Amino acid sequence: MLVTLGGAGACRAHQEDGIPAAMACVDDAWEDDDTLEQAKSTPPLSHIYNHGPLVLEGRVACPGDADWIQAWVDCCHPAGAVVRWDASRGPLEVELLDSSGHPIPLSGPGDTVQRQPGEIRLLRAELQSGFFVRVRAGGAAAVPYTVSLTAPVFVHRMPEDLVEPSAARALAQGRRGGPIGCL
Ligand SMILES: [Ca+2]
């Protein structure tokens, strides 16, 4: 069966036959979050100003299956993510993307780009509104990882404000194991 590797269309390999490592991959509870559109279907994540970052544990990057995380930051604060994992599991590719899915430049004053095995830090000195963190396994093995998301807001947006209430409660309780946000 045809399996594409690399490039923007490489999100579906976990559903294809013939890749033992991918078939064996036990993905996380945030699936499906393989595309910009899927990420937009769940409420954006954020935390109250000075009470971050928001730590997302128990995530898994399956080979060929991107993980998109939607976040929201009020203007104009530092925002971004630190992704940590066991480097012996293989590489991870991490990017910050704007609300259209385009890479956010991280070349301005105060921006941070640090990529090393086991930890990638991508922080923009000033950001506003919605953005995405995209995590992809760079090798053939599943890579468990943790995201520390910096996305401060002054007034916390509860999921109920953003989507239909019952769906929001199901999301908050079933998929994330508790209230979203403030630590
Ligand atoms: Ca995943």
Ligand SMILES: [Ca+2]
């Ligand atoms: Ca995914």
